[in-house]
Amino acid sequence: MKPSPQPESLIPLHGGYRKLKSFQVAQLAYDVTVRFCDRYVEKRSRAHDQMVQAARSGVQNIAEGSQASGTSKKTELKLTNVARASLEELRLDYEDFLRQRGLALSLLNLACYFLDRQLAAQAAAFEQEGGFTERLYRVRSQQRAGQEGAR
Secondary structure: OOOOOOOOOOOOOOOOHHHOHHHHHHHHHHHHHHHHHHHHOOOOOHHHHHHHHHHHHHHHHHHHHHHHOOOOHHHHHHHHHHHHHHHHHHHHHHHHHHHOOOOOOOHHHHHHHHHHHHHHHHHHHHHHHOOHHHHHHHHHHHHHHHHHHHO
């Protein structure tokens, strides 16, 4: 006898952002940025605050988007894109600093690359599976069909 399929979970597994390469590299970029700014950028300058906050925003938005993914793929995509935009802002700040001194940049290029891949995967998953509202409808429809079949 074939086992019956498990009903779709209303709220799928979500979170797990600490395992994402994008989160790990963004967190490393944040740590490096704090040290870099403390050492090379005037502490009371707007640039110091902007760079640290952009790095922090990258990390925090990856985590927040991952947590929100259980009930809103739209929010997950939006926050992952905010993280990507924050790291792009930070990358431009570094590029300015480094270009003016004839130096190169690579860590943020890697973080942005991972976030571009993550956004593409999230978009593909949304196209394939839909979002929370669609899942609500499917679960409720399966519930109704099961009740009617039991009659």
